[in-house]
Amino acid sequence: MPGTNLIVPVVLWGKNAPSHCVSSVYLSRDQKTLVTGCYDGQICIWQVNPDTLKMTPRCLLVGHTAPVTCLSRASIIQDNNYIVSSSEAGEMCTWDLVDGKCRESVKLTQIHTNIQAYHMCNSEDLRLFCNGYYAEILIMDPFSLEILFCLSSKMNPDWISALHVLRPSSRKDDVVLAISITGTVKVWSLLGHENKQSEPIYENESKQIRCLNALSLNCCAYNQRTVLVVCAKYCQIYDAGDFSVLCSIQAPAGERWMSGDFLATDRVLVWSTEGKGYMYKLPANKPLTGLFVFRSVPDHKGFHGPTVEHDSPVLFSILAHPDNKLLSCPPAMRFVTTSVGGKQRRLLLRGDSAGVVSLWNVDQAATHVHNQLPSHAPIVMTSLDMAWEEMNPSPVGILDQLSHPDEQEIKLTASIYLLAANRLVVGREDGSIVIVNATHTVQLQLLHGGHQQLDDWPPHQLLLGHNGRVNCLLYPHHIHHRYDRSHLVSGGIDFAVCLWDLFSGALLHRFCVHAGEITQLIVPPHNCSTRIQKCICSVASDHSVTLLSLTERKCVTLASRHLFPVVSIKWRPADDFMVVGCSDGTVYVWQMETGHLDRVLHGMIAEEVLSACDETVADDLGGSLAAGAGDLQGLANPAVHFFRGLRHRNLTAMRAATARGLAALSGGHGAGGAGPLAEPARARRAPLTVQGFRSNPTDPESHILFFDIEGLIVELLSEEYSAMSPASLEAAGLITSEYMKVAALTQSASPDAAKRISDFFGRVKDKAGDMERILKEKDKHGILAKMKEGAETMQTKLQAKAEQLKGGSDHKGKC
Numbered sequence: 078m079p080g081t082n083l084i085v086p087v088v089l090w091g092k093n094a095p096s097h098c099v100s101s102v103y104l105s106r107d108q109k110t111l112v113t114g115c116y117d118g119q120i121c122i123w124q125v126n127p128d129t130l131k132m133t134p135r136c137l138l139v140g141h142t143a144p145v146t147c148l149s150r151a152s153i154i155q156d157n158n159y160i161v162s163s164s165e166a167g168e169m170c171t172w173d174l175v176d177g178k179c180r181e182s183v184k185l186t187q188i189h190t191n192i193q194a195y196h197m198c199n200s201e202d203l204r205l206f207c208n209g210y211y212a213e214i215l216i217m218d219p220f221s222l223e224i225l226f227c228l229s230s231k232m233n234p235d236w237i238s239a240l241h242v243l244r245p246s247s248r249k250d251d252v253v254l255a256i257s258i259t260g261t262v263k264v265w266s267l268l269g270h271e272n273k274q275s276e277p278i279y280e281n282e283s284k285q286i287r288c289l290n291a292l293s294l295n296c297c298a299y300n301q302r303t304v305l306v307v308c309a310k311y312c313q314i315y316d317a318g319d320f321s322v323l324c325s326i327q328a329p330a331g332e333r334w335m336s337g338d339f340l341a342t343d344r345v346l347v348w349s350t351e352g353k354g355y356m357y358k359l360p361a362n363k364p365l366t367g368l369f370v371f372r373s374v375p376d377h378k379g380f381h382g383p384t385v386e387h388d389s390p391v392l393f394s395i396l397a398h399p400d401n402k403l404l405s406c407p408p409a410m411r412f413v414t415t416s417v418g419g420k421q422r423r424l425l426l427r428g429d430s431a432g433v434v435s436l437w438n439v440d441q442a443a444t445h446v447h448n449q450l451p452s453h454a455p456i457v458m459t460s461l462d463m464a465w466e467e468m469n470p471s472p473v474g475i476l477d478q479l480s481h482p483d484e485q486e487i488k489l490t491a492s493i494y495l496l497a498a499n500r501l502v503v504g505r506e507d508g509s510i511v512i513v514n515a516t517h518t519v520q521l522q523l524l525h526g527g528h529q530q531l532d533d534w535p536p537h538q539l540l541l542g543h544n545g546r547v548n549c550l551l552y553p554h555h556i557h558h559r560y561d562r563s564h565l566v567s568g569g570i571d572f573a574v575c576l577w578d579l580f581s582g583a584l585l586h587r588f589c590v591h592a593g594e595i596t597q598l599i600v601p602p603h604n605c606s607t608r609i610q611k612c613i614c615s616v617a618s619d620h621s622v623t624l625l626s627l628t629e630r631k632c633v634t635l636a637s638r639h640l641f642p643v644v645s646i647k648w649r650p651a652d653d654f655m656v657v658g659c660s661d662g663t664v665y666v667w668q669m670e671t672g673h674l675d676r677v678l679h680g681m682i683a684e685e686v687l688s689a690c691d692e693t694v695a696d697d698l699g700g701s702l703a704a705g706a707g708d709l710q711g712l713a714n715p716a717v718h719f720f721r722g723l724r725h726r727n728l729t730a731m732r733a734a735t736a737r738g739l740a741a742l743s744g745g746h747g748a749g750g751a752g753p754l755a756e757p758a759r760a761r762r763a764p765l766t767v768q769g770f771r772s773n774p775t776d777p778e779s780h781i782l783f784f785d786i787e788g789l790i791v792e793l794l795s796e797e798y799s800a801m802s803p804a805s806l807e808a809a810g811l812i813t814s815e816y817m818k819v820a821a822l823t824q825s826a827s828p829d830a831a832k833r834i835s836d837f838f839g840r841v842k843d844k845a846g847d848m849e850r851i852l853k854e855k856d857k858h859g860i861l862a863k864m865k866e867g868a869e870t871m872q873t874k875l876q877a878k879a880e881q882l883k884g885g886s887d888h889k890g891k892c
Contacts, residue, residue, distance in 0.1 A: 083785075083786040083787060084783050084784070084785055084786075085783075085784045085786060086781050086782065086783055086784075087523070087781070087782040087784065088770070088779060088780070088781050088782075089472070089473055089474055089475045089522060089779060089780045089781075089782065090465075090472040090473075090474070090779045091472060091473070091474030091475075091477075091489070091777055091779055092465075092471060092472065092474060092477075092486060093465070093776070093777055094432075094460075094461040094462045094464065094465040095119075095137070095461060095771075095772040095773065095776055095779065096117070096432060096772060096773045096775065096776055097113065097115045097117075097119070097121055097432035097460075097461050097772070098115050098116045098117065098405075098406065098430045098431075098432065098773075099113045099114070099115055099408065099409050099428025099429060099430070099432060099434065100114050100115055100116045100144045100145055100146060100409055100428075101113070101114040101145050101146055101147060101148045101162075101409045101428075102114075102148070102409045102410070102411050102426045102427070102428045102434070103148035103149070103150070103160065103411065104125070104411070104413045104415065104424065104426055105150070105155075105415075106150075106155055106413075106414075106415050106416060107127065107155055107415070107416075107417060108125055108127040108130070108415045108417050108422070109124070109125055109127055110122065110123070110124065110125060110158070110174055111123035111125050111132055111426075111434065112148055112160055112174070113409075113428050113434060114141075114144075114145025114146075114148055114162060114409075115144070115145065115432075115772075116144040116145075116406075117144075117772050117773050118139070118140070118141035118142050118143055118144065118145060118164060119137050119138065119139055119141070119145075119772050120137070120138040120140075120141070120145060120148075120162055120172070121134055121136075121137050121138075121461070122134075122135045122136050122137075122138065122174055122177065123135060123434070123459075127417045129457075130436055130456065130457045131457065131459075132434060132457065132459045133464065134461055134464050136177045137772070138172055138177055138179070139770075140168075140170055140179050140182065141162065141164040141166070141168050141170070142164070142166055142168065143164040143165040143166035143168070144164060144165050145162050145163070145164050146163055146164060146165055146189065146190060147161075147162065147163040147189050147190070147191060147192040147207075148160060148161070148162055148192075149161045149162075149192040149193070149194045149205060149219075150194050150203065151171055151194070151203065151219035151220065152202055152203055152219070153196050153202055153203050154202075158173060158174040158175050159171055159172065159173060159174065159180070159219070159220070160172050160174060161192065161194075161205060161219050161222075163189045163192060163207075165188060166184070166188075167184050167185045167186060167187060167188050168182065168183075168184050168185075169182065169183050169184075169185065169189075169217075169222050170182045171219060171220055171222060180220070181220060181221060181222050182222070183222040187207075187209060187210070187211045187215060188209050188210045188211075189207045189208065189209040189215075190208065190209040190210065190238075191207070191208050191209065191239065191240065191293075192205050192206070192207050193205070193206045193240065193241070193242055194206075194219070195242040195251070197251055197267060197269050198244070198249060198250065198251055198267075198268070198269040199268070199269030199270060200269060202219070203219055204216050204217070204218070204219075204225065205217040205218075205219050206240060206242050206253065208236075208237040208238070208239070208240050208255065209236070209237075210236055211236060211237075212229075212230060212234045212235060212236060212237070213227040213228060213229050213230075213237070214227060214228040214237055214240060214253065214255060214265075215227050216228070216271075224273070225271075225272060225273065226271045226272055226273055226275065226278065227278070228253060228255075228265050228278050228279075228280070229277045229278060229279055230257070230261075230263060230279065230280060230283075231279040231280060232261065232263075232280065232283045233257065233259065233261045233283070233285070234257075235257040235258055235259050235261065236257060236258045237255050237256070237257055237258075237263075238256060238257060238258045238290060238291045238292070239255065239256050239291045239292060239293050239294035239306070240253060240254065240255035240256075240294060241253075241254045241255075241294050241295055241296050241304075242254075243296050243298075243301065245301060246301065250266050250267060250268050250269075251266070251267040251269070252264060252265070252266055252267075253265040253266075253267065254294065254296060254304070254317075255294070256286075256288065256291045256294050256306065258289065258290050258291070259285075259289065260285060260286050260287060260288045260289050260291070261283055261284070261285050261286075262283065262284050262285075262286055262320055263280040263282070263283045264280060264281050264282040264283070265278065265279075265280050265281060266281050284320050286315075286320055288306055288308060288313065289308070290308060290309065291306050291307065291308055292307050292308060292309065292334065292335060292336055293305075293306075293307045293335075293336035293337065294306050294307075295337065295338050295339060296317060297339040297342060298339065299339065299341060299342045300342050301317065302316070302317050302318070303315065303316065303317060303323065303339075303342070304316075304317050304320070305337055305338065305339060305345055307334050307335070307336050307337045307347065308334065309328070309333040309334055310327070310328050310333065310334070311325050311326060311327050311328060311334070312325070312326050312328075312334050312337055312345075312347055313325045313326075314345070314359060323359075324359060324360055324389065324390055325389075326345075326347065326357055326389075326390050328349060329349065329355070331351075332349040332350055332351045332353070333349060333350045333407075334347055334348075334349055334350075335348055335349060335350055335407065335410060336348060336410070336412075337412075338412045340356065340423070340439065340443055343358060343359045343361055344356065344357065344358055344359065344443065345357050345359065345390075346412060346425065346439065348396075348410045348412075348425070348427075350407040350408075351404070352397070352398065352404060352407075352408040352410070352427055352429055353395060353396060353397040354395070354396035354397070354410070354425050354437065354439075355392055355394075355395055355396075356392070356393055356394040356395070356396075356442065356443060357390040357391060357392055357393070358390060358391045358393050358445060359390050360389060360390055360391075392450065393445045393446070393450065394442045394443065394444075394445070394450070394451055394452075394453065395450065395451070395452045395453070396425055396437045396439075396442055396452075396453050396455075397452050397453075397454075398435065398454065398455065399452075399454050402431075404429050404430050404431070405430040406430045408427050408428060408429040408430070409427070409428045409429075410425065410426060410427045410428075411425075411426045412424075412425055412426075412439070413426060422438070422440065423438075423439040423440050424436050424437065424438060424439060425437040425439055427455075431460065432460045432461050432462065433458060433459070433460040434458070434459055434460065435455035435457070435458050436455055436456055436457040436458075437453060437455050437456065438456050441453070441456075473522045473523075474489070474522075474777075474779075474780075475489075475492075475501070475503070475518055475519070475522060475767075475780045476489060476503060476511060476513070476518065477522060478518070478521055478534075478535075479511065479537070487505045487506055487507050487509075488505065488506040488777035488778075489503050489504070489505055489506075489769075489777050489778040490504050490505060490506050490546050490547055490548065490777070490778060491503070491504035491547050491548060491549050491550050491567075491769065491778065492504065492550065492767070492769040492778055492780065493550040493551070493552055493769075494515060494766060494767040494768065495552055495555065495579075496555070496763050496766070497555075498579075499514060499515050499516055500512055500513070500514065500515060500579075501513050501514075501515040501518060501767055502550055502552070502565065503778075504543075504546075504547025504548070504549075504550055504567060504569075505546075505547060506546045506547075506777075507546075508541070508542070508543035508544055508545050508546065508547060508569060508571070509539055509540065509541055509543075509547075510539070510540035510541075510542075510543075510547060510550075510567060510577075511537050511538070511539060511540075512537060512538040512539075512540070512579070512582075513535055513536075513537040513538070514535045514536075515765065515767055516765065517534070517535030518535055519765070519767075519782060521534070521535065538582050539582075540567075540577055540582050540584070542567075542573075542575045542577070542584045542587065543567065543569035543570075543571055543573065543575060544569070544571040544573075545569055545570035545571045545594075546569060546570040546594075547567055547568075547569050547570075548568050548569055548570060548594060548595050548596060549567070549568045549595060549596065549597055549598050550565070550566070550567050550568075550598070551565075551566040551567075551568075551598035551599075551600070551613060552564075552565055552566075552579075553566065553600055553613055553627070556600040557600060557603050559603065559610055559611075560600075560611075560627070561627070562579075563578050563579050563580050564576060564577070564578070564579065564585075564627055565577040565578075565579045566598055566613055566627075568594075568595025568596070568597075568598055568615055569594065569595060570594040570595075571594070572589060572591045572592060572593060572594060572595070572617070573587050573588065573589050573591075573595070574587075574588040574590075574591075574595055574598070574615050574625060575587050575588075576588070576627060576630075585630075586630045588615075588623075588625050588632065590621075590623050590625075590632045590635055591615070591617035591619060591621055591623065592617070592619040592621065592637075593617040593618035593619030593620075593621070594617060594618045595615055595616070595617050595618075596616050596617060596618055597615070597616040598613060598614070598615055598616075599613065599614040599615075599616070599646060600613055600614070601613070601614055601624070601648060601650075601655075601669075602648050602650050604650045604651075605648070605650045605653075605669065606650075606653065606669070606670060608626070608633065608670065609624060609633070609650075609669050609670070611626055611627055611628045611629070612624040612625055612626045612627065612633055613625055613627060614646065614655075616643050616646070618642075619637070620637070620639035620640065620641065620642055620643055620659070621635065621636060621637035621639070622636040622637075622639070622643060622646065622655070622657055622667075623635050623636070624655070624669060633669070633670075633672070634655070634667065634668075634669055634670075634671075634672040635672060636655070636657060636665065636667045636672070636674070638665070638674060639657060639659050639663075639665060640659070640661070640663070641659040641660045641661040641663065642659065642660045643657055643658070643659055643660075644658055644659060644660050645657075645658035645687070646658070647687055647690035647691070648690065649690060653668055653669050653670055654666050654667065654668065654669070654675065655667045655668075655669050656686060656687065656690050658683070658687055662679065662680070662683055662684075663677060663678070663679055663683060664677070664678040664679075664683035664686055664687060665677055665678075666678070666686070763785065763788060764784065764785050764788040764789040764792050765782065765783070765784060765785075765789075766782075766783040766785075767780055767781070767782055767783075768780065768781045768783065769781075
């Protein structure tokens with residue numbers, strides 16, 4: 078069955094570690110797994126030694142298309158190795174940390190800025206409380222990523238900037254405390270039976286305070302009577318009862334606060350955009366007219382006393398890097414409490430723009446030394462670059478045989494794998510293109526043997542024509558067979574698109590029509606006009622799009638009036654339109670043959686036009702039945718297009734998808750002479766596939782090797798059995814003489830024989846079914862059913878009698 082193949086990926090990273098600008102960080106409660114999300118959308122999983130806290134990178138998860146902003150645990154069970162991630166594009170994923178697979182994913186219109194995992198009352202597992210660029214608080218299931226219910230605002234609805242969920246010690250319900258960007262504090266009470274079908278859940282209380290654009294809100298876990306609200310320029314301690322200000326802490330000069338938490342009833346930890354943590358002792362025991370007033374400690378009677386001007390928190394410890402390097406962007410920091418072997422440990426995590434992950438032991442630094450301000454360095458530091466340097470041997474690249482120790486390594490910037498020719502084409506930063514046998518270069522990097530002692534092996538072909546970095550490569554024949562199998566197209570930083578002869582290595586033509594570096598090469602649809610079918614589409618950084626004819630060796634269309642970068646290209650072949658979508662949401666409609674700008678669209682109309690182009694693609698795929706069943710092999714499942722048509726209410730697409738599905742089912746009977754006893758043919762995957770991978774545009778390209786284990790076994794067995802005669806196969810027990818006779822008898826004399834036989838048996842089966850239905854309709858009194866039941870009973874008795882007689886004869890024979 079499809080989907081059961083075992084695909085084993087092997088990554089050839091190269092000498093340089095991928096860049097990892099950390100945007101979020103998470104540490105599991107058992108201190109065994111650290112997870113870091115980065116601004117490029119990747120998630121790195123680190124294996125942590127609970128005793129020494131030494132971190133080792135284990136795998137890189139790829140799935141998000143925008144910076145990862147939130148990481149959260151998914152289960153209250155400590156051994157449940159699942160996390161939930163969210164990105165700035167609204168994407169949410171649930172990951173299995175054991176094998177790195179994405180178990181569930183969804184894309185929401187809401188974008189989260191904070192996720193808190195909390196175990197609600199009357200709930201078996203955790204729930205995710207999410208807030209962000211929207212006016213509600215979403216409560217989601219971490220495994221299905223379904224929105225269970227939401228908390229709405231009746232008074233001053235606005236974006237929720239921070240929230241905290243807690244369960245008061247004297248109550249059985251859960252309390253959600255949140256603050257909006259305009260400074261409205263809201264309180265919800267949850268009983269645990271809320272769901273989507275219930276009425277809107279509004280806040281129980283709300284109060285306006287002087288606090289705009291709060292970054293975090295935390296209630297003190299030690300007394301539940303004080304609340305820490307952190308803003309960029311200051312953080313304030315509030316009384317949880319009436320939300321009166323108890324004290325305030327200004328951010329250090331040149332820094333901005335990011336977040337903070339309570340270390341004790343009278344101590345807080347606040348960290349800044351410079352990656353430093355500051356520990357403050359809250360004011361207490363301050364003299365006021367002969368009395369001692371305790372300003373921020375609720376257990377004292379002076380808790381609600383009047384504000385004193387000089388009554389301010391005291392800074393007693395700093396957590397910072399000794400070198401104090403400047404960061405290109407604010408680091409991701411998190412305060413966590415872990416438990417290992419019954420002992421709790423409080424840590425401050427930091428991941429910065431250089432990819433360095435640092436850990437501070439907060440308990441060691443929390444000791445207050447009188448008249449001293451100590452600065453504590455992190456106890457553990459690591460990064461991907463450090464991990465690469467410690468590896469012995471160092472990670473290999475796919476073209477390491479071309480680099481020399483005395484010379485600087487040339488970065489790989491683009492690659493494409495030619496499956497039919499088993500060739501790997503790699504573009505490099507110096508403008509050269511290398512063509513090498515894919516199997517041989519993989520063998521050289523991964524397998525030890527005598528081939529590693531050979532010079533200049535495997536042989537390679539070098540194409541020289543670009544004056545700078547090669548950005549993209551395209552082999553059009555791999556996309557559609559209408560193109561010449563010898564044509565290879567490349568685009569570079571030198572504004573040029575080059576057409577190469579793949580076999581001779583000759584530069585056939587150089588297109589110079591763009592005013593910016595080439596960023597993308599695309600193949601137009603197969604149902605365009607005859608002239609456009611011989612073209613390829615190129616996109617450049619100057620926002621221009623061209624259609625270049627590979628046969629005429631000239632530019633057919635130059636679309637260069639776009640004001641913003643091009644992000645998508647759609648096609649309307651029936652109308653001869655090329656639809657270009659830009660980053661500002663504008664859509665330009667161009668005529669392909671004439672190069673005329675037909676119209677410029679904005680807003681909802683632009684979105685509808687792009688959606689209509691997707692529907693047209695579905696119609697074209699569904700309507701390609703006239704070309705024969707052979708054209709259906711490269712298309713997607715008809716069910717996909719059926720449901721797409723159902724979603725867009727497109728009856729034409731639904732009919733076409735249904736017809737295509739029926740044609741695929743009926744076409745499956747004609748096996749082309751394989752015989753009715755043969756298994757239905759299925760597409761066999763390539764045993765080896767090579768795909769380029771780059772975590773950041775500035776990084777050199779790494780390569781992922783996908784080994785299809787089933788395909789490898791089939792290829793090896795096919796080579797072995799093809800060299801054996803039928804007698805040898807029969808001697809090995811692989812086939813029998815009876816099978817060969819039946820196969821010879823059932824071998825179709827013509828391609829249509831198998832289909833005729835299948836249709837004949839189908840008609841016989843239908844006739845038998847009709848006859849059974851007619852007999853049942855005539856048998857109103859159930860006589861036939863009773864006769865059938867009596868015959869089955871008699872057959873059972875006869876079988877039992879025969880077994881009894883057989884057992885008696887066997888007993889006599891033994892005697």
